[in-house]
Amino acid sequence: MTQTNEPTDEAEIRSVIEKWVQAFRSKSVVAAMALHAPGIVSFDIVPPLRYVGVDVYSKPFEAAFAAFEGAIDLELRDPSLTVRDDIAFTFSLNRFVGTMTGGQESDYWFRWTACFQKIDGKWLIMHDHTSLPTDFASGKAVQTLDP
């Protein structure tokens, strides 16, 4: 167990979270991937079940950013943050707003959980989980809920 400086670590992780938001707003796949551990295991909002590694995980980011012609906005509602030693986790309800290339408006709240590890002195996302709830009666992902 290495010694930790929790207030500094918290500030550094909050900065990673802020950069993650900015990566969406600037639609930068490179900026987004720089925040993830090389071995990231992601349960993303889109299929398949799991993405492993930044090369693979960059693909849904590329597809999502290409699908929105204008600005993307992302709002995080009160992300919690728990830090000990060299690991941490955060979770929040996030709002995604954007206009697709076909003109369709997208505006929904989703759930986000991210687990961090400090690797070579740098806090990186090593696992994340992003989703909508499922209405099993209709088989639909529910995009109409507010926090």
Added chain:
Amino acid sequence: MTQTNEPTDEAEIRSVIEKWVQAFRSKSVVAAMALHAPGIVSFDIVPPLRYVGVDVYSKPFEAAFAAFEGAIDLELRDPSLTVRDDIAFTFSLNRFVGTMTGGQESDYWFRWTACFQKIDGKWLIMHDHTSLPTDFASGKAVQTLDP
């Protein structure tokens, strides 16, 4: 930062995970809830976006267990586990199999992330996130994927 005994903590958390599986198999809401912190914040597979507190979070368990007339089986595929000090997180792809009261077979893989905290010497789930991926083209939750 309290001192930790990581091998013991790992074993204790693996035992909580095993009890979580057994709670599904025995369809026991009480057994499931005993594994969660009183202030659990859950992003469950079913709406709404978030459940806060064991009283509230017991409701989707009651509904799910009542909806399946026969046995429920749950299989966890290689749950990862990261433990430091008094926090931990796990994630895995899980298979849910059961027969609903109307006779409909349910058999799908879902994603599960759980964050633990050791509270009064006891490891408890303080956050979890359970989901299916979303196919945005159809609006459907995807229940047909294998790991």
